[in-house]
Amino acid sequence: MSTETHSNTDITIEKRPALFLAEFNSPEECMHAAEKLRDAGYKKFDTHTPYPVHGMDEAMGMKDTPLGWLVLALGMTGCLSGFAMMQWMNGIDYPLIIGGKPSDAFPSMIPVMFELTILLSAFAAVFGMLGMNKLPQHHHPVFYSDRFGKFSDDKFFVSVEAADQNFNLVKTRALLESAHPAHLELVEEEVA
Amino acid sequence: MSAVTTTDSATTTAATSTSATTTDFTTLFRLKGGWSSAWKISAAFAVLGLAGAGAGYAVAPHRFAFSYLFAFIVAVTIGLGAIFFVLIQHLSTAGWSITVRRSSEFFMTGVFILPILFLPIIPSMHALYPWLEHAGQPAAHGEQGAEHGAVAHGAAEEEAPAAEIEVLPPPDATAWTGNEEALHHDHHQLVEGKSWFLSEGKWYASSFLALALWCLLAWRLFSLSVQQDHTKDVTPTRKLQSFSPGATFIFALSLTLAVFQWVMSLEPSWYSTIYGVYLFAGCAVSAFAIVIVVTNSWRNAGLTGNTINLFHMHDLGKMMFGFIVFWAYIGFSQFMLIWYASIPEETTFFHQRWELSGWRAVSLMLPIAHFALPFLMLLSRNAKRKLPILAFGAGWILVMHVVDIYWLVLPYESATKFAPSWIDFTCLFGVVGAFLTVVFFQMSRYSLVAVGDPRIGRAMRFHGA
CATH class of the missing domain: 3.30.70 (Alpha-Beta Plaits)
Structure with a gap:
């Protein structure tokens, strides 16, 4: 000192x-x-x-x-919550017949599952990277x-x-x- | 990592000792031992396979037509994928890939034999393409159909919208499928409307045009590259870089044209605008898979010294992984739009691959085995860096690519069920064997690494993340 x-x-x-x-x-x-x-x-x-x-x-x-594991975890969370959300909204809470398809048709969920996977993975990658680098400092x-x-x-x-x-x-x-x-x-x- | 370092260090001495003296680099990385006679083995395969295919033609010409087309399309996609790989390297002036580029350049030369391999399709034309029967004989569809056809053809262009409204399906789906006469008539009209594209003369002309263009692309890309091995001149690199943008347009348009008329027109009333892209995705992913399999084998055989390092392999793995996702994206896009719209003229494609006995299993297998399994296998960075896993994944993808082409072509062979035949295999061995004969023959004649590229040193020091 x-x-x-x-x-x-x-x-x-x-x-x-x-x-x-x-x-x-x-x-x-x-x-x-x-x-x-x-x-x-x-x-x-x-x-x-x-x-x-x-x-x-x-x-x-x-x-x-370990960032990759974080991205994987959040990506899978996004994928599953996309599925759960669509299943709940279209299949259970407010079933609508669109184009003669079953209200909870799986193919119509895939774009949502895909987008949420990407979104949460990107968030995990960017914010996880910042966090692990102790940024912003x-x-x-x-x-x-x-x-x-x-x-x-x-x-x-x-x-x-x-x-x-x-x-x-x-x-x-x-x-x-x-x-x-x-x-x-x-x-x-x-x-x- | 450790296994890789051992291989590298073992060959580093060879490379450095030669660079100290004035050894000819062009002979440093050549096929040795059993590898140099690989082309003879594939030639034997080709002869046996083509003989079997000939026997198939004698026994079952209808089956042969489809089996042979399937085998031919496999060879086309492999060749085009190789051209694509080389093109994008020059297009992006990529320096890192120079040490692995030659492997794809060899596979590119396989397209030289495609015009010859194309010939057996000509006698099979009438078995393959239903639109040939449609051409110029509307009377075959009954008086009513002929009248309608005549009206449609005689009418001026402004009446076209009215005709379109007429063919709209009634809301009740059972009524639609039940009215076979109307269906047949509309089907006929659909095909008639495409007659400007689907005609015999045009088919010949654009087939040979596409084949000629590919040979031209492959020849230019290959000859300039090997010419550089000796001259070590920068000019070929510059020429290739200015050649590739235009060549990419030619490549994309000719690929789309060729697969539209060779494969998509197997069902002339059906269409999908993304079809060319779907096949392109298959080309691209198989190209990366082949580069990985080939360069990994070269490394294991110690043929390429320390020119190809782990970072090259890892980056190739990343690209292959990216394109496997691309393939799935395109495949699903095609499926979802057709599924959602539910227009009968579009849904036939998937209906056939779902309802025909046995094809449903193949249709379910493709998204799982062509996408999900390799995706999970190669997702991790560590997996892409463990070369046995990477090479296994690449080999797996290649097999699935063949299944994908089979799934595109063979459902049109029989209207009843999925039934693989020995003719499929003889045709595949024959055509791919002939293709590989050219590839391996070229491989035995030239350096395995583009040693003359001025950026080779930088490529060897390539260090990825």
């Missing part, structure tokens, strides 16, 4: 370490650092690159996303770094969050330095 006093306001702002930010000049170095963190058992770290780097998922030790301490903007230009960053159980000001710094970053900084955030 560090403190600094703003001379003109007399307000003391207390700060605590938020994350280590290591800057690399190439995707290979960045991926190498990610592998080191993965092998050292870190979980709460991320990489920030200007474009998708193939193989980064594996280097970071990320598991297959209005702020993150990584933006306190003045150098971070380069992640969308030509630099490759690795950030290790203080919330990680392995995080240690000395050991984590040493680990990151062993990957030879072009620049390494400790980003601090204000204590609320």
Whole structure:
């Protein structure tokens, strides 16, 4: 924890370490650092690159996303609720004979079942993706770094969050330095 | 994943060592061992099958007509599917698919033999197409019919709406089917109205036009691609890319024209505007299935080195999965509109495949085995990445595609029941065997990978999600 006093306001702002930010000049170095963190058992770290780097998922030790299962579950829910809705409305609650067909004819339910499957699957995919990525996130301490903007230009960053159980000001710094970053900084955030 | 990596690393050494020296890349990926005589085996199949088909013609010419048409349409859809696969790669300037494209290019060359395989259909024409009998003999339908026909034909165009109202079915359905004379008359009028399209001369002309166009497309797409193997020049790629948009139009129109007159006109009073798209969906899905089966076999035999990786296979699997859904979507669209409208001239198609003894099982099997089972089998990402499962799914889809064509053609053979015959199988072996003979022969002559495409390196490094 560090403190600094703003001379003109007399307000003391207390700060605590938020994350280590290591800057690399190439995707290979960045991926190498990610592998080191993965092998050292870190979980709460991320990489920030200007474009998708193939193989980064594996280097970071990320598991297959469970999103597909969520989409499957919601898709099947949509399919079955489409069927249940049509069966209830056309077959039980208010049977109507249309075109001489049985009121609960199965072929007439398929478009509804199909559309609801698509709708709920798409919702599951989009909102599930946002949720699992913890988005939208209005702020993150990584933006306190003045150098971070380069992640969308030509630099490759690795950030290790203080919330990680392995995080240690000395050991984590040493680990990151062993990957030879072009620049390494400790980003601090204000204590609320 | 692990099995794949082993195969890749085993062949990586071969590929890298050759790239270091000045080895000729065009000979690097060739059929080896038993594979290079595959065309002889399929030629033997073709000879045996066609001999059996000939025997079928001698014993039961009527059955032969339909069995042979079925086999021919299977070969046509496989060839057209291969053309479609290659066309869309050039149309979208796809770089990822270069390493797998040649497999489809080989299957595309099978269309060269289609004009010859088409010839046995000519003597069977009168057995196949009822509209041939209609042409120019309205008197055969009784005096009343002839009078009506003459009035309809003699009348000026503005009287057409009145005639249309006249043929509307009475509200009582039993009265409609009971009035056979009127039904026959209306049926005749329907077919007469299509005589501008369904005539013998036009049938010959557009059949050979379509076959010639396909040969032309396949020849251009294939020759430019293999020419590049040696020159490594970018010009053929550019030529193919500017050729493909127009070629896609020709492909779509000729496919529709051909299946309308070869298959849909088996029942001339019936029509479905989506019919061409339905067959196209079958073409497309079988094309992806074939690419998967063939490239997977090449990989297992270690013939393509490290050019085709897991991501290529996974993406092919995604495309095949997408098109199996497309096939079901189109098939259901066709069914639902006809089912909802319940117009007798439209419902005959499904009525026949539902009420004729035995066909109902096939009609029920198609949505289950052609769609639902492969859909569930290949839904998961992991399944598409396990190549034995993917290849099995592709093989399954190919078999179901053959059943689909059988379901389209054979109900017209007999008005009574579903009864597979040995002639169906001899014709299928003969025609598909002959088709594959050309494919395997070309396969033994050229590189299995389009090594001359300037983007081959990028395609080899292709990394999907």
